[in-house]
Amino acid sequence: MLDRNDASYAERVRSLAPTTEPERQYYFVDVCRSLLLEREQQLGRKMTMHIETFGCQMNAKDSETLAGILNAIGYVWTDSEDADLVIYNTCTVRENANTRVYGRIGYLGNRKKLFPERRIVLCGCMMQEEKAVEKIRKSYRFVDIIFGTHNIYKLAELLFEREATGKFVIDVWNKAKEIVESLPRVNKYGFKAGINIMYGCNNFCSYCIVPYVRGRERSRSASEIVAEAKHMAGSGVKEVMLLGQNVNSYGKNNGEGISFAKLLRMVSEVEGIERIRFMTPHPKDLSDELIEEIAVNPKVCRHVHLPLQSGSSAILKAMNRRYTKEQYLALVERIQKRIPDVSVTTDIIVGFPGETEEDFADTVDVVTKAQFMSAYTFLYSKRNGTPAAEMDNQVNEEVASERFQRLLAVVGEVSHQQVKRLEGQTQTVLCEEYNEETGLMTGRLENNLLVHFPCGKDLLGSLVPVVLSECKGFYFLGTKAD
Ligand code: SAH
Ligand code: SF4
């Protein structure tokens, strides 16, 4: 037994730790669990945790791993930020993502003045930026632990270091080491889950910070991915979302030579997995093999999220997207021809440096021609360290906002038409939420739209056919088909 009051306690714990992963982390989970039990006895209650996730599905997935580790230690989840341990898993893709985080850490700090035993942990993409970490060290001294995107699996070890040393712990790596598999995880929804198929990005779009904070592309082994899908199916998951910043590059760097289309096929062969989504393919290298797989594989959702970013070939070049307006439109046409009932959705940035009124008109033109089911629109946000931040032709904020409003109107109109087209169709939906008061189930279509329809609660988590009786703008009211 280790005696906690022994001066060399921390040294001894460290010296006994295995050197391989994930064994090392399971060891620290055990150590943390015994520390937590002591604390629970002193307090006469369970210790609580709360994780706030900012940003994309990759971060959401990482948060599930963090929650899994804390769960294994013995923390119990609470929806409130008044928890013994609060983690902010941060995003830095646009400036407003950062601003939101700073505002909220301030609140946590005020609460910690009343409850000094609380622990505040910051991790994720924003922590990969030296400037952000510096600012936190200076102005938010109550933060206990900071780590980045490459070592989230080390949470238990870092928590131990915080308790053993009583000091602020910072551990941010500038690049990834090995991919650590087999960590404990929790799945937020019982019936749907994300699976990382790759990490990082090699594309370096000139506006984007992701390659700097997530590192180079690393694909997981196909057998690990299939094993995870099987494990999930065994615990009741029906729908999986395969996640990567550019899923088309899957398998190009792990020596297995399995393409993304083949991986889709392999996952679809897992018994119990009934529906598969994926995010995000890059238009520059979306293969015909992939289009074919979506067309013929009934488990793959007929939904392609295909980020456009801009409709102007000149701006696309400056963005380093490596396709032109014409190539993008030709690709959408190819997809729509081979998969007639497909929904295409997109991301668009307005106000990229040098964007003229003509460039913007090209974006509007593509939106009208491609007939997107929906589009996420973003005002360009300057990210330090990216090539676009150095460009000297930044667009005036007012001009950009005015274009943004115009684009919203066009997108609204186009997507409303597309949604309306589905009225009267019967589609398979995954029953995701049941409202006891109204007796209505909320289901999600293949293309992510929602439909509310009356049925029993027992259908929660199953796939059922629903008639989309009435289009209510961007969702439907429906009835269960027989
Ligand atoms: N890997 C995906 C998207 C990652 S980020 C892809 O390549 O499409 C999600 C979206 O955020 C992007 O599609 C882009 O539209 C937007 N985005 C990224 N950086 C941005 C920036 N600096 N300013 C505004 N929007 C940005
Ligand atoms: Fe960013 Fe481009 Fe990579 Fe997407 S593909 S994450 S936009 S650099």
Ligand code: F3S
């Ligand atoms: Fe944000 Fe990081 Fe995702 S910067 S969008 S959370 S990869």
